[in-house]
Amino acid sequence: MIEHLKTGPILHRRKADLVYEFLREQIINGTYAPGQRMTLAELSQELGLSNMPVREALLKLEREGLVESEPHKGMRVVGLSAQTARDLFEIRCELEGLAAWRAARSADTALADDLTEINAEFAEAYERQDFTAMGVANWALHRRILQATGSDQLSRMLEDVWTGSARYRLGYQLIPGRASLTIAEHAELIEALRRRDPEAAREAARAHIRRAGEDLATILAENGL
Structure with missing residues:
Protein backbone atom coordinates (compact mmCIF):
# COMPACT_ATOMS: atom_id res chain seq x y z
CA MET A 1 0.00 0.00 0.00
CA ILE A 2 2.68 2.50 1.08
CA GLU A 3 5.00 1.57 -1.80
CA HIS A 4 2.11 1.96 -4.23
CA LEU A 5 1.45 5.42 -2.89
CA LYS A 6 5.09 6.37 -3.29
CA THR A 7 5.60 5.13 -6.83
CA GLY A 8 2.25 4.84 -8.55
CA PRO A 9 1.15 7.50 -11.04
CA ILE A 10 -1.93 8.42 -9.00
CA LEU A 11 -3.91 11.63 -9.26
CA HIS A 12 -3.92 13.87 -6.18
CA ARG A 13 -7.57 13.11 -5.39
CA ARG A 14 -6.91 9.40 -5.59
CA LYS A 15 -3.86 9.73 -3.33
CA ALA A 16 -5.95 11.40 -0.64
CA ASP A 17 -8.53 8.61 -0.89
CA LEU A 18 -5.87 5.91 -0.65
CA VAL A 19 -4.25 7.56 2.36
CA TYR A 20 -7.65 7.82 4.02
CA GLU A 21 -8.42 4.13 3.38
CA PHE A 22 -4.98 3.07 4.61
CA LEU A 23 -5.08 5.14 7.81
CA ARG A 24 -8.69 4.19 8.53
CA GLU A 25 -7.85 0.48 8.39
CA GLN A 26 -4.77 1.02 10.57
CA ILE A 27 -6.97 2.73 13.18
CA ILE A 28 -9.68 0.07 13.03
CA ASN A 29 -7.26 -2.84 13.36
CA GLY A 30 -5.44 -1.17 16.25
CA THR A 31 -2.11 -0.47 14.53
CA TYR A 32 -2.68 3.15 15.50
CA ALA A 33 -3.79 2.79 19.10
CA PRO A 34 -6.44 4.91 20.86
CA GLY A 35 -4.80 8.13 22.01
CA GLN A 36 -1.83 7.79 19.65
CA ARG A 37 -0.67 11.04 18.06
CA MET A 38 -0.65 11.30 14.26
CA THR A 39 1.34 14.29 13.02
CA LEU A 40 1.13 15.53 9.47
CA ALA A 41 4.90 15.72 9.04
CA GLU A 42 5.55 12.19 10.32
CA LEU A 43 2.77 10.62 8.27
CA SER A 44 3.82 12.45 5.10
CA GLN A 45 7.39 11.25 5.58
CA GLU A 46 6.29 7.69 6.34
CA LEU A 47 4.09 7.52 3.25
CA GLY A 48 6.50 9.41 1.01
CA LEU A 49 3.88 11.98 0.03
CA SER A 50 3.36 15.71 0.18
CA ASN A 51 1.36 17.15 3.06
CA MET A 52 -1.77 17.94 1.05
CA PRO A 53 -3.26 14.45 0.44
CA VAL A 54 -2.34 13.39 3.98
CA ARG A 55 -4.01 16.50 5.44
CA GLU A 56 -7.17 15.81 3.42
CA ALA A 57 -7.24 12.21 4.65
CA LEU A 58 -6.84 13.30 8.28
CA LEU A 59 -9.65 15.85 7.95
CA LYS A 60 -11.95 13.16 6.58
CA LEU A 61 -11.04 10.85 9.47
CA GLU A 62 -11.77 13.71 11.86
CA ARG A 63 -15.22 14.24 10.33
CA GLU A 64 -15.92 10.55 10.90
CA GLY A 65 -14.89 10.78 14.54
CA LEU A 66 -11.86 8.50 14.25
CA VAL A 67 -9.27 11.19 15.04
CA GLU A 68 -9.45 14.52 16.82
CA SER A 69 -7.40 17.69 16.58
CA GLU A 70 -5.13 18.82 19.41
CA PRO A 71 -4.05 22.48 19.20
CA HIS A 72 -0.37 22.82 18.22
CA LYS A 73 0.05 19.02 18.38
CA GLY A 74 -1.73 17.65 15.32
CA MET A 75 -4.21 14.80 15.38
CA ARG A 76 -4.63 11.88 17.72
CA VAL A 77 -6.69 8.71 17.52
CA VAL A 78 -9.94 9.10 19.45
CA GLY A 79 -10.03 6.87 22.52
CA LEU A 80 -12.50 4.06 23.04
CA SER A 81 -15.17 4.50 25.69
Whole structure:
Protein backbone atom coordinates (compact mmCIF):
# COMPACT_ATOMS: atom_id res chain seq x y z
CA MET A 1 0.00 0.00 0.00
CA ILE A 2 2.68 2.50 1.08
CA GLU A 3 5.00 1.57 -1.80
CA HIS A 4 2.11 1.96 -4.23
CA LEU A 5 1.45 5.42 -2.89
CA LYS A 6 5.09 6.37 -3.29
CA THR A 7 5.60 5.13 -6.83
CA GLY A 8 2.25 4.84 -8.55
CA PRO A 9 1.15 7.50 -11.04
CA ILE A 10 -1.93 8.42 -9.00
CA LEU A 11 -3.91 11.63 -9.26
CA HIS A 12 -3.92 13.87 -6.18
CA ARG A 13 -7.57 13.11 -5.39
CA ARG A 14 -6.91 9.40 -5.59
CA LYS A 15 -3.86 9.73 -3.33
CA ALA A 16 -5.95 11.40 -0.64
CA ASP A 17 -8.53 8.61 -0.89
CA LEU A 18 -5.87 5.91 -0.65
CA VAL A 19 -4.25 7.56 2.36
CA TYR A 20 -7.65 7.82 4.02
CA GLU A 21 -8.42 4.13 3.38
CA PHE A 22 -4.98 3.07 4.61
CA LEU A 23 -5.08 5.14 7.81
CA ARG A 24 -8.69 4.19 8.53
CA GLU A 25 -7.85 0.48 8.39
CA GLN A 26 -4.77 1.02 10.57
CA ILE A 27 -6.97 2.73 13.18
CA ILE A 28 -9.68 0.07 13.03
CA ASN A 29 -7.26 -2.84 13.36
CA GLY A 30 -5.44 -1.17 16.25
CA THR A 31 -2.11 -0.47 14.53
CA TYR A 32 -2.68 3.15 15.50
CA ALA A 33 -3.79 2.79 19.10
CA PRO A 34 -6.44 4.91 20.86
CA GLY A 35 -4.80 8.13 22.01
CA GLN A 36 -1.83 7.79 19.65
CA ARG A 37 -0.67 11.04 18.06
CA MET A 38 -0.65 11.30 14.26
CA THR A 39 1.34 14.29 13.02
CA LEU A 40 1.13 15.53 9.47
CA ALA A 41 4.90 15.72 9.04
CA GLU A 42 5.55 12.19 10.32
CA LEU A 43 2.77 10.62 8.27
CA SER A 44 3.82 12.45 5.10
CA GLN A 45 7.39 11.25 5.58
CA GLU A 46 6.29 7.69 6.34
CA LEU A 47 4.09 7.52 3.25
CA GLY A 48 6.50 9.41 1.01
CA LEU A 49 3.88 11.98 0.03
CA SER A 50 3.36 15.71 0.18
CA ASN A 51 1.36 17.15 3.06
CA MET A 52 -1.77 17.94 1.05
CA PRO A 53 -3.26 14.45 0.44
CA VAL A 54 -2.34 13.39 3.98
CA ARG A 55 -4.01 16.50 5.44
CA GLU A 56 -7.17 15.81 3.42
CA ALA A 57 -7.24 12.21 4.65
CA LEU A 58 -6.84 13.30 8.28
CA LEU A 59 -9.65 15.85 7.95
CA LYS A 60 -11.95 13.16 6.58
CA LEU A 61 -11.04 10.85 9.47
CA GLU A 62 -11.77 13.71 11.86
CA ARG A 63 -15.22 14.24 10.33
CA GLU A 64 -15.92 10.55 10.90
CA GLY A 65 -14.89 10.78 14.54
CA LEU A 66 -11.86 8.50 14.25
CA VAL A 67 -9.27 11.19 15.04
CA GLU A 68 -9.45 14.52 16.82
CA SER A 69 -7.40 17.69 16.58
CA GLU A 70 -5.13 18.82 19.41
CA PRO A 71 -4.05 22.48 19.20
CA HIS A 72 -0.37 22.82 18.22
CA LYS A 73 0.05 19.02 18.38
CA GLY A 74 -1.73 17.65 15.32
CA MET A 75 -4.21 14.80 15.38
CA ARG A 76 -4.63 11.88 17.72
CA VAL A 77 -6.69 8.71 17.52
CA VAL A 78 -9.94 9.10 19.45
CA GLY A 79 -10.03 6.87 22.52
CA LEU A 80 -12.50 4.06 23.04
CA SER A 81 -15.17 4.50 25.69
CA ALA A 82 -18.02 2.48 27.12
CA GLN A 83 -20.40 5.43 26.74
CA THR A 84 -19.56 5.93 23.07
CA ALA A 85 -20.06 2.21 22.48
CA ARG A 86 -23.49 2.38 24.13
CA ASP A 87 -24.47 5.38 21.99
CA LEU A 88 -23.31 3.81 18.74
CA PHE A 89 -24.95 0.47 19.40
CA GLU A 90 -28.19 2.10 20.52
CA ILE A 91 -28.35 3.90 17.17
CA ARG A 92 -27.40 0.71 15.32
CA CYS A 93 -30.11 -1.15 17.22
CA GLU A 94 -32.83 1.09 15.82
CA LEU A 95 -31.47 1.44 12.29
CA GLU A 96 -30.65 -2.24 11.84
CA GLY A 97 -34.02 -3.17 13.29
CA LEU A 98 -35.60 -1.03 10.59
CA ALA A 99 -33.33 -2.57 7.94
CA ALA A 100 -34.34 -6.09 8.98
CA TRP A 101 -38.02 -5.13 8.97
CA ARG A 102 -37.79 -3.68 5.48
CA ALA A 103 -35.70 -6.59 4.18
CA ALA A 104 -38.21 -9.13 5.50
CA ARG A 105 -41.06 -7.51 3.60
CA SER A 106 -39.40 -8.30 0.27
CA ALA A 107 -37.18 -11.21 1.29
CA ASP A 108 -36.75 -14.22 -0.96
CA THR A 109 -35.07 -17.58 -0.54
CA ALA A 110 -31.85 -16.23 -2.06
CA LEU A 111 -31.45 -13.68 0.74
CA ALA A 112 -31.80 -16.26 3.50
CA ASP A 113 -29.50 -18.68 1.65
CA ASP A 114 -26.85 -15.98 1.20
CA LEU A 115 -27.01 -15.05 4.88
CA THR A 116 -26.83 -18.69 5.98
CA GLU A 117 -23.67 -19.12 3.91
CA ILE A 118 -22.11 -15.97 5.36
CA ASN A 119 -22.98 -17.04 8.90
CA ALA A 120 -21.28 -20.38 8.22
CA GLU A 121 -18.17 -18.50 7.08
CA PHE A 122 -18.26 -16.53 10.34
CA ALA A 123 -18.50 -19.79 12.31
CA GLU A 124 -15.61 -21.36 10.38
CA ALA A 125 -13.46 -18.27 10.98
CA TYR A 126 -14.29 -18.48 14.69
CA GLU A 127 -13.15 -22.12 14.76
CA ARG A 128 -9.82 -20.97 13.30
CA GLN A 129 -9.72 -18.01 15.69
CA ASP A 130 -9.30 -15.82 12.61
CA PHE A 131 -10.67 -12.55 13.96
CA THR A 132 -10.03 -10.65 10.74
CA ALA A 133 -12.12 -13.12 8.74
CA MET A 134 -14.80 -13.02 11.43
CA GLY A 135 -15.02 -9.26 11.06
CA VAL A 136 -15.26 -9.50 7.27
CA ALA A 137 -18.05 -12.10 7.45
CA ASN A 138 -19.95 -10.18 10.11
CA TRP A 139 -19.99 -6.95 8.12
CA ALA A 140 -20.87 -8.88 4.94
CA LEU A 141 -23.94 -10.34 6.65
CA HIS A 142 -25.18 -7.01 7.93
CA ARG A 143 -24.52 -5.30 4.59
CA ARG A 144 -26.38 -8.04 2.71
CA ILE A 145 -29.46 -7.34 4.82
CA LEU A 146 -29.08 -3.62 4.22
CA GLN A 147 -28.75 -4.21 0.48
CA ALA A 148 -32.07 -6.08 0.54
CA THR A 149 -33.88 -2.98 1.83
CA GLY A 150 -33.22 -1.10 -1.42
CA SER A 151 -32.94 2.14 0.58
CA ASP A 152 -30.06 4.44 -0.34
CA GLN A 153 -30.94 6.79 2.51
CA LEU A 154 -30.87 4.05 5.14
CA SER A 155 -27.63 2.75 3.63
CA ARG A 156 -25.92 6.13 4.00
CA MET A 157 -27.06 6.49 7.60
CA LEU A 158 -25.96 3.01 8.62
CA GLU A 159 -22.63 3.27 6.81
CA ASP A 160 -21.84 6.34 8.92
CA VAL A 161 -22.69 4.50 12.14
CA TRP A 162 -20.76 1.42 11.04
CA THR A 163 -17.70 3.58 10.42
CA GLY A 164 -17.82 4.78 14.01
CA SER A 165 -18.39 1.34 15.48
CA ALA A 166 -15.95 -0.62 13.29
CA ARG A 167 -12.95 0.17 15.50
CA TYR A 168 -14.72 -1.43 18.45
CA ARG A 169 -14.76 -4.82 16.74
CA LEU A 170 -11.43 -5.79 18.34
CA GLY A 171 -13.17 -5.59 21.71
CA TYR A 172 -15.24 -8.63 20.82
CA GLN A 173 -12.13 -10.77 21.25
CA LEU A 174 -12.28 -9.94 24.97
CA ILE A 175 -15.88 -11.11 25.44
CA PRO A 176 -16.10 -14.80 26.42
CA GLY A 177 -18.74 -16.62 24.40
CA ARG A 178 -19.74 -13.58 22.34
CA ALA A 179 -18.90 -15.21 18.99
CA SER A 180 -21.05 -18.27 19.72
CA LEU A 181 -23.93 -16.02 20.72
CA THR A 182 -23.48 -14.01 17.53
CA ILE A 183 -23.77 -17.15 15.40
CA ALA A 184 -27.01 -18.13 17.18
CA GLU A 185 -28.42 -14.60 17.00
CA HIS A 186 -27.63 -14.38 13.29
CA ALA A 187 -29.40 -17.72 12.75
CA GLU A 188 -32.51 -16.46 14.54
CA LEU A 189 -32.54 -13.33 12.38
CA ILE A 190 -32.04 -15.34 9.20
CA GLU A 191 -34.95 -17.63 10.08
CA ALA A 192 -37.25 -14.63 10.57
CA LEU A 193 -36.18 -13.29 7.17
CA ARG A 194 -36.75 -16.69 5.58
CA ARG A 195 -40.31 -16.66 6.98
CA ARG A 196 -40.74 -13.10 5.70
CA ASP A 197 -41.82 -12.02 9.19
CA PRO A 198 -40.98 -8.28 9.47
CA GLU A 199 -41.74 -7.91 13.18
CA ALA A 200 -39.77 -11.01 14.16
CA ALA A 201 -36.87 -9.90 11.96
CA ARG A 202 -36.86 -6.45 13.51
CA GLU A 203 -36.88 -7.83 17.05
CA ALA A 204 -34.16 -10.38 16.26
CA ALA A 205 -31.93 -7.68 14.76
CA ARG A 206 -32.52 -5.28 17.64
CA ALA A 207 -31.91 -7.97 20.26
CA HIS A 208 -28.66 -9.01 18.56
CA ILE A 209 -27.25 -5.49 18.36
CA ARG A 210 -28.47 -4.57 21.84
CA ARG A 211 -26.83 -7.62 23.48
CA ALA A 212 -23.59 -7.13 21.57
CA GLY A 213 -23.46 -3.46 22.57
CA GLU A 214 -24.17 -4.23 26.22
CA ASP A 215 -21.47 -6.92 26.31
CA LEU A 216 -18.94 -4.61 24.67
CA ALA A 217 -19.74 -1.65 26.94
CA THR A 218 -19.38 -3.89 30.00
CA ILE A 219 -15.94 -5.10 28.91
CA LEU A 220 -14.78 -1.56 28.17
CA ALA A 221 -16.04 -0.30 31.53
CA GLU A 222 -14.29 -3.17 33.32
CA ASN A 223 -11.07 -2.09 31.62
CA GLY A 224 -11.51 1.50 32.79
CA LEU A 225 -12.65 2.93 29.45
